[in-house]
Amino acid sequence: MEGRKRSLVSGGKLVVKPKYKHGLSSSQIHSLSAVCEALIPCIPTNGNLNSNDTNGKLLHHSYYLSSASHPPFPDETAELIVKRGIPKAVVVVSLVLKLLSTRLGTLLLCGGASLDWKWPFLHKFSELSVSKREAILQKWSRGTLLLPLRTVFFMLKLTCFYTFFSLTDEKGQNPAWESIGYHVEQVENSADSGEERPLDKGIVETENQADETTLKQSLIHKGLQVTDNTKDNTINIQCDVVIVGSGCGGGVAAAVLAEAGLKVVVVEKGHYFTAQDYTGLEGPSMNELYASGGIFSTQDGKIILLAGSTVGGGSAVNWSASIRTPDHVLEEWSKEKKIPMFGGEEYQSAMDRVWRRIGVTEMCEQEGxxxxxxxxxxxxxxxxxxxxxxxxxxGHYCGSCGYGCRRGDKKGTDSTWLVDAVDKGAVILTGCKADKFVVESDGSGKRCKGVIATVESSNISKKVQIEAKASVAACGALYTPPLLISSGLKNKNVGRNLHxxxxxxxxxxxxxxxxxxxxxxxxxxxxxxxxxxxxxxxxxxxxxxxxxxxxxxxxxxxxxxxxxxxxxxxxxxxxxxxxxxxxxxxxxxxxxxxxxxxxxxxxxxxxxxxxxxxxxxxxxxxxxxxxxxxxxxxxxxxxxxxxxxxxxxxxxxxxxxxxxxxxxxxxxxxxxxxAHQMSSCRMGVDEREGAVDGNGESWEAKGLYVCDGSVLPTAIGVNPMITIESTAYCISTRIAHSLNQI
Known part of the structure; x- marks a missing residue:
């Protein structure tokens, strides 16, 4: 069994100052600290606290006296801005902080609030009283003339608040939690840290590989044909089917295709965690299990997007809701959109199969x-x-499944379909990001020959090229379209119609x-x-x-x-x-x-x-x-x-x-x-209406399939896990039939 490297431990230390990489100057951090203090200030209590016990009063007293300007919050906030912010927005925020560190810049952005009758008459933002700074931020938050300032306010507020309430010490504690009545639930896990994990039989965690040689040995040990391509400086892997993504779509496809006797390789950019790895800590869990650490938005900042990015994808972190595709939606897809798959027994049987495999229960013993x-x-x-x-x-009574189910009770693809897949010889490469599908002309048109991927580990400089008879994109509706476009696909529906x-x-x-x-x-x-x-x-x-x-x-x-x-x-x-x-x-x-x-x-x-x-x-x-x-x-x-x-x-x-x-x-x-993204590579009756056909196959490249939420013809209006898995079951069954006929 490969040694573990990652665990969802504390996201930061409130006492020991780490080395920061945000790149902001000391004057910018000083301005940011002044902003943070105005957003989350020290509030004198004067003994007016509602608590029946002395300890409770002390906790509340400490909470109200705390401020986001205290170290390490400003630097941690800066780290989050630079790491997770939209690049253009980061530039604007950086400029604003620089201007606020000067008197003239403060006058420009804050107006008359920066003026005083006393020397030096014109003040920098950090020299203003907290009440004045608060009034300025209030004006920014509702301002309409200088809209970028409202966006800057939002970004500063988002990152400051997130840092203040998620940052933990070495013991996994945050100073504010007890005062707001929050605690991370204690869950006893009887699993031995040394025992084999459900996917160990088929998983290769690339970050644990010392170099290219050990990576090749690990792949060969899993039953794959591996060679060196010195010309292209790649490690070449031979298989029947390569699947990019391990969530609701990719996980189901891996199981169905492996069951059909095909050699399957799953490429996953995220990492593998099991119940004993999860901590329930919001900050580090979001950072490891979600795309962009959960700090991910549309370009205008209007919509915060939550998308799983780990082995199991969204099924590992969703909220367990298992709802069948509504009848009126299936009727619309089969009749109006003319996709026969959704109108008959094939799809209904797939839903039943999914329902059974992921252990869906319709009763709840106790509600929160x-x-x-x-x-x-x-x-x-x-x-x-x-x-x-x-x-x-x-009896599943768990409010933290969004950070991974610590009881091992929720049945995501990581504990169901992917287990089935590795039991039938499938191999999963983690920490491995697909760059593009290899699409070539074969005389009669274009055909997909596999995928090229980059290994995350700094120990491995070579790319991985996986050659396959069929290739499946299952990265989710936010990542499948960019991958297809980088592979040369031109269909106008790729990347559009996103719901x-x-x-x-x-x-x-x-x-x-x-x-x-x-x-x-x-x-x-x-x-x-x-x-x-x-x-x-x-x-x-x-x-x-x-x-x-x-x-x-x-x-x-x-x-x-x-x-x-x-x-x-x-x-x-x-x-x-x-x-x-x-x-x-x-x-x-x-x-x-x-x-x-x-x-x-x-x-x-x-x-x-x-x-x-x-x-x-x-x-x-x-x-x-x-x-x-x-x-x-x-x-x-x-x-x-x-x-x-x-x-x-x-x-x-x-x-x-x-x-x-x-x-x-x-x-x-x-x-x-x-938290639900769909339809960005939707199925269509022809290439004008969809990015893929009714079998999930690209109109442009034979052997290239899409098998995730992006193929859904429209939004569905309910939690989509059952719909995505059922659709993936149908598509992958058709892929298996197609390959077995060759």
């Missing part, structure tokens, strides 16, 4: 407080609420002293109930309401900032704040043709559906007995519910809108989220 809120609220206001099946046991299931959140505060609901918001199964929003005049639902699993740092990112004290008070209520969201089946679409660069445009119907869903979400929270409810709109929109009249609720709901993101010109704005 957020799902109790959704059920109670729906019942109170007369709305239908349904249970959500999960790919876990009925995101945009989400807006709402919250309700349920004080323990006023509510019979027990538990903390971060405890229990994340999604176990659902409400489908029916809009008058529409035959089918286009909006659903579900519960969210946001750790403190992620919650703080979406939290509207209207001032330092308000922020600390809001975060102090975190553990008893229920977070629900409205998700739409979007008509609007986006584009991703270059890795990391995503654009998206809403359709007017999307705004309508989001507003209807958000208003219904608030009604549900109020019906469940929330003391206070609100949205995540930038002005801190909220409503005190104690003793409120129905007409006052309706007046408040009229003010609830799906306002644009930070780069929009509106007075107020929302930050959207997306």
């Amino acid at each position: 407080i957020q799902n109790q809120v959704l059920r109670k609220g729906c019942e109170k206001v007369g709305l239908k609420v349904e249970g959500v099946a999960r790919n876990s046991t009925e 995101l299931h945009p989400v807006l959140f709402a919250w309700g505060y349920f004080p323990e002293s006023e509510s019979q609901l027990q538990g903390k918001s971060f405890e229990g199964g994340i999604i176990t109930s659902i409400n489908k929003v029916m809009i008058q005049g529409e035959a089918n639902f286009s909006t659903i309401i579900e519960t969210a699993g946001l750790g403190p740092a992620s919650y703080a990112v979406f939290l509207p900032w209207v001032g330092g004290q308000d922020m600390k008070e809001r975060m102090a209520k975190y553990s008893r704040t229920a977070m629900l969201f409205a998700l739409i089946r979007d008509e609007g679409s986006g584009e991703v043709r270059e890795e990391g660069k995503i654009t998206y445009k809403f359709h007017e119907l999307d705004q309508k559906h989001l507003e209807a869903g958000l208003r219904q979400t608030l009604r549900i929270l109020i019906g469940a007995g929330a003391a206070e409810v609100g949205t995540f709109q930038s002005d801190g929109q909220r409503l005190e519910c104690r003793g409120i009249k129905e007409e006052d609720v309706e007046e408040f709901l009229k003010t609830v809108v799906a306002a644009g993101g930070p780069a929009s010109g509106g007075k107020y704005w929302n930050l959207y989220a997306s």
Whole structure:
């Protein structure tokens, strides 16, 4: 068994200062520290703390006196900005910080607030009082004349808040957590760290290889034919099928094709973790398990995108919701889009097969407080609420599956389909990123001959070339299109028609002293109930309401900032704040043709559906007995519910809108989220309508298939795991039949 190198341990140390690589000057860091202090300031308590015990008072006292300007938060924030920010935005933020370190620059960006009657009359940003700095940031957050400043504010706020609430010490603790009522759940894991992991039989973790020689030996040991290509300086691997990606699409394809007797190689840029590796720590887990560490957005900063990037892909970190493809969606795809696969017994049988293999259960023994809120609220206001099946046991009570299931209960592809695949001889290469598919002319057209990939390890300079009879792109809807374009594909549908299931959140505060609901918001199964929003005049639902699993740092990112004290008070209520969201089946679409660069445009119907869903979400929270409810709109929109009249609720709901993101010109704005990305290489009846045909095969290159969420003809309107796996099952079964006929 190969030795492990990675584990999801503490993301930083609050005491020992590491060597930083952000490249910002000391004057820029000084300006950033002043910004951080205004965002999360020290708040004198003067003994006014609500706590029944001395220790609780000390904890709260420490929390309110803490500031994001204290080391190492400014440097850690700078690291996050440079590492995860959109490059153009990083340049602008860097320039703003540089200007704020000078008096004239501060005058330019902050106006009269930088002036004083006393010497030196004109001050740098860091020389201003905290209250003045806070007022300047408030102006930036709602400014419309200098829109880049609003975007700069958003980026600074996002990275500062995320750092402050996720950074941990050597013991995996954050100083603010106890005061906001948060703790990482202790989970006993009986697995011996020395015992074989489920995929060890077939996995080659390239980061553990000392050099090219040991890599070749490891590959040969797994049963692969390996040779050196001195001409191209590559390590050549022979197989029947190469699959790029190991998530819902790639994992299923690997199992089906290996079962058919084909030699399969899976290329995965992420790394392999099992239950005993997971820590539940938000910061390091997001960094290792998600694309761009979960700090990933559309180019305008409007939508935060969550996409798994580990062995198992999104199935390793999703929230377990297992929902069959709605009948009206299948009818649309088979009849209107003319894709026969979705209209018959083949697809229904595939869903049944997927359902069984990933151990879906339809009952839940105990629901967490957020799902109790959704059920109670729906019942109170007369709305239908349904249970959500999960790919876990009925007793699975885990609120941190978004950071990997520490109980090993959730059945992602890493513990199901990929295990089946390696049992049949498949090999998985981790830490290996595909550069391009090898597409060549063969006389009758173009054919894909395999893939070229780069090994992450600095010990290995040679690229890997995997030669195969069939090649499968299963990198997900955000990464498959750029890979196909870099391989020379020209079809206009590659990278377009991207659907995101945009989400807006709402919250309700349920004080323990006023509510019979027990538990903390971060405890229990994340999604176990659902409400489908029916809009008058529409035959089918286009909006659903579900519960969210946001750790403190992620919650703080979406939290509207209207001032330092308000922020600390809001975060102090975190553990008893229920977070629900409205998700739409979007008509609007986006584009991703270059890795990391995503654009998206809403359709007017999307705004309508989001507003209807958000208003219904608030009604549900109020019906469940929330003391206070609100949205995540930038002005801190909220409503005190104690003793409120129905007409006052309706007046408040009229003010609830799906306002644009930070780069929009509106007075107020929302930050959207997306955890489901689809359709960017959609199936089509011909090459004008789709990037691939009804078998998932490229119209341009024979032997090149797409087998992930990007092939779905449209958005589906519900959690897509079952749909993606069922579609992958059908496509890979057809690939197997095709290859066995050769």
